[in-house]
Amino acid sequence: MHKVYNWQLNRTMEYKYPETRPDKQVTWLFDTNKCIACQTCTVACKNAWTAGKGQEAMFWNNVETKPWGFYPLGWDIRLLEKLGSQNWDRNKYLGKTIFETAPYGEEMLGFMPDAEDYLHPNIGEDEVSSAINQGDYLKMVHQPWMFYLQRICNHCTYPACVAACPRKSIYKRKEDGIVLIDQARCRGYQECVRGCPYKKSFFRDYTGKSEKCISCYPTVEQGNQTQCVVNCIGKIRLFGFKNNWQNPREDNPFDYLIYFKKIALPLYPQFGLEPNVYYIPPINVPGQFNKQLFGPGAETAVQLYREAYKDKYLIAVLMLMGCTDKIIHRFDVKGDIETGYAIGYDEKGAEIIRVPIKEPIIIRNKYDEQKDVYRISVS
Numbered sequence: 001m002h003k004v005y006n007w008q009l010n011r012t013m014e015y016k017y018p019e020t021r022p023d024k025q026v027t028w029l030f031d032t033n034k035c036i037a038c039q040t041c042t043v044a045c046k047n048a049w050t051a052g053k054g055q056e057a058m059f060w061n062n063v064e065t066k067p068w069g070f071y072p073l074g075w076d077i078r079l080l081e082k083l084g085s086q087n088w089d090r091n092k093y094l095g096k097t098i099f100e101t102a103p104y105g106e107e108m109l110g111f112m113p114d115a116e117d118y119l120h121p122n123i124g125e126d127e128v129s130s131a132i133n134q135g136d137y138l139k140m141v142h143q144p145w146m147f148y149l150q151r152i153c154n155h156c157t158y159p160a161c162v163a164a165c166p167r168k169s170i171y172k173r174k175e176d177g178i179v180l181i182d183q184a185r186c187r188g189y190q191e192c193v194r195g196c197p198y199k200k201s202f203f204r205d206y207t208g209k210s211e212k213c214i215s216c217y218p219t220v221e222q223g224n225q226t227q228c229v230v231n232c233i234g235k236i237r238l239f240g241f242k243n244n245w246q247n248p249r250e251d252n253p254f255d256y257l258i259y260f261k262k263i264a265l266p267l268y269p270q271f272g273l274e275p276n277v278y279y280i281p282p283i284n285v286p287g288q289f290n291k292q293l294f295g296p297g298a299e300t301a302v303q304l305y306r307e308a309y310k311d312k313y314l315i316a317v318l319m320l321m322g323c324t325d326k327i328i329h330r331f332d333v334k335g336d337i338e339t340g341y342a343i344g345y346d347e348k349g350a351e352i353i354r355v356p357i358k359e360p361i362i363i364r365n366k367y368d369e370q371k372d373v374y375r376i377s378v379s
Contacts, residue, residue: 001099004158007245008269008295009093014100015272016107016163022177024241026155026215027254028229029264031280031321033305034236035148037063037125044231045152049214054206057118060213061152061228067289068124069149072117075199076268080292082109086270088296097272098160098197107163110194147282149293150236152228153200153213154267154275155179161212164195176241177276178215186210197271223346224325235322240329242276253317253331253344254278261314263301265294280305309337315357316342324353333357 003012004019045061062071070076079098080086086095098109128144136143155172159179162170169185170192172178181192181201188208192201201212216226224230225239242254249255257264257278264278281290281298283305290298308314316333319342328344335341337357344353364378 006097006158006272006274008266008274009097009272010091011093013097013158013272015158016099020174021157021244022172022174024175024243025157025177025276026220027240027242027258028152028226028277029238029254029257029280029321030150030277031236031318032147032149032282033280034234035063035150036234037065037148038233039063040231040233041150041228041237044227045213048216048227050211052206054204055211057121058202058204058211059121060200060202061150062121063148063150064121065125065127065146066149066285066293067129067146068127070123071121071151072113072199073120073123074117075113076197078111079109079197079271080268082111083270086292088291091296093270093295095270097270099158099163099272107191108160108195110160110164110197112190112194113199142284145285147285149267150279151198151200151267152277153179153215154198154273154277155213155215156276157274158272160195160197160271160273161192161201164191165189166191176215176217176220178217178220179212180214180217181210181212183207183209197268197273198275220327223327225327229322230325232322238317238321238328240327249330251330251332253320253328256313256331257317261304261311262297263304263314265297265301267293269295312337312340312357316340319355319357319359320344320353323355326352328352 001014002018004015006013042059042061049060050058064071101109128146130144132144155178167185167187169182186209190203192210193203201210203210229237229239240254242258243249248259250260264280266275266278281294281301283302287299312333326346329347330345332343333340340357341354342357343351346352361379366378367374
């Protein structure tokens with residue numbers, strides 16, 4: 001084992017290989033508050049990558065309803081129970097990671113799901129946290145609560161699948177941090193499936209090999225965002241590249257939300273993989289549940305989101321989400337919140353998208369004389 005630094009845990013930890021960070025790191029931002037669980041992202045991914053024989057129950061992208069939704073069944077709570085105490089001292093993790101709690105002879109703490117665990121990807125969909133009794137009515141904050149959690153491979157900085165593979169068939173690309181499986185080397189031992197705490201490495205019986213999200217790398221190499229991002233109806237997603245935690249750039253939309261504002265947080269950072277998918281936590285969820293999922297910064301992130309209307313730069317990045325299929329490398333703001341624009345630029349500095357920070361509201365007449373109709377909605 002090697003000592004490596006995990007900035008999400010604010011400490012060093014043990015990992016199988018020495019610390020090596022890519023030139024730039026692929027990153028996703030998901031705003032959980034805007035997701036409507038339409039599963040368009042799931043369908044887009046499945047059509048593109050997992051529509052083949054033996055991939056029927058394989059979803060590289062899925063959206064599950066928390067707290068009762070799981071794909072595969074119990075993927076997180078089973079590992080959380082095994083991991084034990086997960087205490088934080090402010091922003092420093094005092095508990096142990098899955099690499100530091102590995103049983104004798106294993107690379108990390110993990111488990112192998114049963115085949116049946118993958119057969120119900122929509123289990124718990126739209127189920128709230130507790131029963132709704134007669135006479136209950138909606139209050140703020142919601143009493144029975146739920147939210148949608150979007151999940152893909154995290155293309156982690158310290159991937160458990162890489163550490164688990166005895167064939168060294170899984171590797172992390174130096175140029176962009178994408179984690180891939182070399183199908184020629186894979187022998188289907190399924191150690192990656194056992195090791196990945198997010199259960200985003202899959203075994204395909206038809207080929208006898210493992211498969212996983214490839215970050216749509218053919219299109220990423222052309223400067224475009226991934227399928228799950230560009231097909232998102234709710235505009236909750238943004239894909240691009242973040243810089244090293246030691247050298248963030250404030251005009252990079254990912255660095256800005258992750259390092260500077262700290263409003264976008266990783267999923268289960270206590271596992272120790274330093275995942276590279278970041279979430280804006282749901283605002284109508286108990287603080288302790290958010291903390292378990294996204295770490296000790298969740299409460300502050302929720303408050304920042306509630307007051308986002310005060311910060312034109314924060315609003316600008318949120319407005320840029322889902323507005324272009326091109327990768328945004330830099331952003332800027334022109335004007336004020338009321339009349340200004342958020343502008344996204346490509347890697348060469350050319351403007352690729354410009355959107356109003358505050359969307360204009362147009363009030364139409366209730367009665368349209370030209371069409372001789374009455375409108376139900378006038379705004």
